[in-house]
Amino acid sequence: MKKCIHNSLSDQVYTMLKEQILSGQLKGGMKIPEESLAEQFGVSRTPIREAVRRLSEYGLVTIKPRSYASVSTITEKEAEDIARVRVTLEQLAVDSIDEAGYLAHVKELSRFAADCQYAMGIGDRASVFEQDNLFHLALIKASRNSALISLYERLDAKIQQLRIAQNLNEHELSLCLAQHGEMMNLLKGGEKERCKALIHEHVFHRSIDLGAPR
Amino acid sequence: MKKCIHNSLSDQVYTMLKEQILSGQLKGGMKIPEESLAEQFGVSRTPIREAVRRLSEYGLVTIKPRSYASVSTITEKEAEDIARVRVTLEQLAVDSIDEAGYLAHVKELSRFAADCQYAMGIGDRASVFEQDNLFHLALIKASRNSALISLYERLDAKIQQLRIAQNLNEHELSLCLAQHGEMMNLLKGGEKERCKALIHEHVFHRSIDLGAPR
DNA sequence: GAACCCATCGTTGTATACAATGGACACACC
DNA sequence: GGTGTGTCCATTGTATACAACGATGGGTTC
Incomplete structure (x- = not known):
C-alpha cells in the first residue's frame, strides 16, 4: 500500500x-x-x-x-519472425495452463475480451489494440510460468508495433475479436490442441494448422 | 575492419x-x-x-x-519454467531450420560440439559449459529467425546461471555432450520430430517425450 | 571537376556534485 | 518488553560539467 x-x-x-x-x-x-x-x-x-x-x-x-x-523499424521478414515466435509462446502458455491458472485469470480474460468488443463498437481503435494486448498478456500469465511471462513481455513491445503497422480493416479486426471468445470456450473445455490451432490462425489471419499435431 | x-x-x-x-x-x-x-x-x-x-x-x-x-537468485520453480521455455524455443528453431540455415551453421555446430568434448576430456568444466552454450546458440541461429535469436539471448543468461547451479556429475555431463552429435545427425537426416524429442531429453535429463507429437 | 584530407562542431560517453529517499538505530511511549 | 516514531546516514536518483569520438563541410591537390 x-x-x-x-x-x-x-x-x-x-x-x-x-x-x-x-x-x-x-x-x-x-x-x-x-x-x-x-x-x-x-x-x-x-x-x-x-x-x-x-x-x-x-x-x-x-x-x-x-x-x-x-x-527501430520492422522489416517484413522480422514481422514474420516475431509472429512465429509469438504463436509458439502463446501455444506454450495454453499447454501450461492448469485448472488453477485458468480459474485465476478467467475473469480478467473475459473482461479484456469484452472491453475489446466494446472499444470496437465505439470505434476506438487505440483502445481495441490496448485491450487486445491485455487479453493476450493475461493468457500468457495464466500459464504461471515466470520465464514465459517475462520473455513474452519482451516481445510485447514489438508485437504492439506490428499491430499498428498491420493496419487491419474493420472486417478482419472484428473477426479477430470474435476469436477471443472462441479461445476462452476451448480453454474452458480443455480442448488445448484446437485452441493452439486457433491461436495460429488468430495471429497469422489465415487458417493453417501448421504446428498443430496430427 | x-x-x-x-x-x-x-x-x-x-x-x-x-x-x-x-x-x-x-x-x-x-x-x-x-x-x-x-x-x-x-x-x-x-x-x-x-x-x-x-x-x-x-x-x-x-x-x-x-x-x-x-x-538474482533462481528458485526451483523458476528453473523448471526456464527449462520449459528453453525447450520450446529450441524446438521452434529445429522446426525453422531449412537447408540453407543448416548449411550455414553446420560447421559452427560441429566445431562447438567437438570443442565441448575436448574440454570435457581435459576436465575443463568452465570451458565445457561455454562451448555447450555456444552450441545451443548456434542451433538457434541456424533458424535465422531474428526474433527467436534475440529472445533466446535474453534467456541465455539465466540458462547459464542454471547450468552452473545444476552441477551435473561427470556421467550426466558426458551423456549430454554425446547428444550434441546425435542432434546433428538427426538434423542432417531431416528427422525434426526425433530431434525435438531429443532436445527435451537433453534439457530435462530424462527421457520423456512430452511435447512430441503422436 | 572529383577525391581526399583536415578542422570544426555537435553529439555521445563519463565524471562529479547535489538532492531525495529508504533503512537502521535509538529512544520514548504504551 | 514490544511497538511506534523520529533522526541520521548510506545509497540511489538526477543534474551538470567535461572529455572524446564521429559526422559534416570546406579547402586543397591531382
Whole structure:
C-alpha cells in the first residue's frame, strides 16, 4: 500500500517515449538525440539515457554507439519472425495452463475480451489494440510460468508495433475479436490442441494448422 | 575492419559483472552497491549504473528502486519454467531450420560440439559449459529467425546461471555432450520430430517425450 | 571537376556534485 | 518488553560539467 506515485523520471520518460513510438508519433528511423528529448521532457540527459537504453533492450530503439539513437523499424521478414515466435509462446502458455491458472485469470480474460468488443463498437481503435494486448498478456500469465511471462513481455513491445503497422480493416479486426471468445470456450473445455490451432490462425489471419499435431 | 577495441566502459563493466555472476564469484542475494563497484572497477558510478540496469533486464540482477541492487537468485520453480521455455524455443528453431540455415551453421555446430568434448576430456568444466552454450546458440541461429535469436539471448543468461547451479556429475555431463552429435545427425537426416524429442531429453535429463507429437 | 584530407562542431560517453529517499538505530511511549 | 516514531546516514536518483569520438563541410591537390 505504498505510494507509488513517485515513479522515477527515468520510468516516466520510458513510458512516454514508448507510447510515442507505439502510437506512431515517433516514426521508425527518426533520430532521437538525448539533448532534444531532455529539453522536450524538461529533465536532464541522465534519465533520458536510461529510458532510451531500456527501449533499446526491447528493440524499439536502435543505438549506434557514440553516434546516435533512432526509432527501430520492422522489416517484413522480422514481422514474420516475431509472429512465429509469438504463436509458439502463446501455444506454450495454453499447454501450461492448469485448472488453477485458468480459474485465476478467467475473469480478467473475459473482461479484456469484452472491453475489446466494446472499444470496437465505439470505434476506438487505440483502445481495441490496448485491450487486445491485455487479453493476450493475461493468457500468457495464466500459464504461471515466470520465464514465459517475462520473455513474452519482451516481445510485447514489438508485437504492439506490428499491430499498428498491420493496419487491419474493420472486417478482419472484428473477426479477430470474435476469436477471443472462441479461445476462452476451448480453454474452458480443455480442448488445448484446437485452441493452439486457433491461436495460429488468430495471429497469422489465415487458417493453417501448421504446428498443430496430427 | 573497425577498431572495436574501444568498447565503452559501460560495456566492459557489463561483461565483467556478468562473468562474475555466472562464474559464481558474485553469489545470488549479494548486494551490489554502485559506489563499491565503481571503486572496484576504477570508474565512476555512471557506467556502473548502465551495466547494472542492463543486467537487470537480463534477470541477473534485481533492482529495488531507491534502495539497492542485488544478484538474482533462481528458485526451483523458476528453473523448471526456464527449462520449459528453453525447450520450446529450441524446438521452434529445429522446426525453422531449412537447408540453407543448416548449411550455414553446420560447421559452427560441429566445431562447438567437438570443442565441448575436448574440454570435457581435459576436465575443463568452465570451458565445457561455454562451448555447450555456444552450441545451443548456434542451433538457434541456424533458424535465422531474428526474433527467436534475440529472445533466446535474453534467456541465455539465466540458462547459464542454471547450468552452473545444476552441477551435473561427470556421467550426466558426458551423456549430454554425446547428444550434441546425435542432434546433428538427426538434423542432417531431416528427422525434426526425433530431434525435438531429443532436445527435451537433453534439457530435462530424462527421457520423456512430452511435447512430441503422436 | 572529383577525391581526399583536415578542422570544426555537435553529439555521445563519463565524471562529479547535489538532492531525495529508504533503512537502521535509538529512544520514548504504551 | 514490544511497538511506534523520529533522526541520521548510506545509497540511489538526477543534474551538470567535461572529455572524446564521429559526422559534416570546406579547402586543397591531382
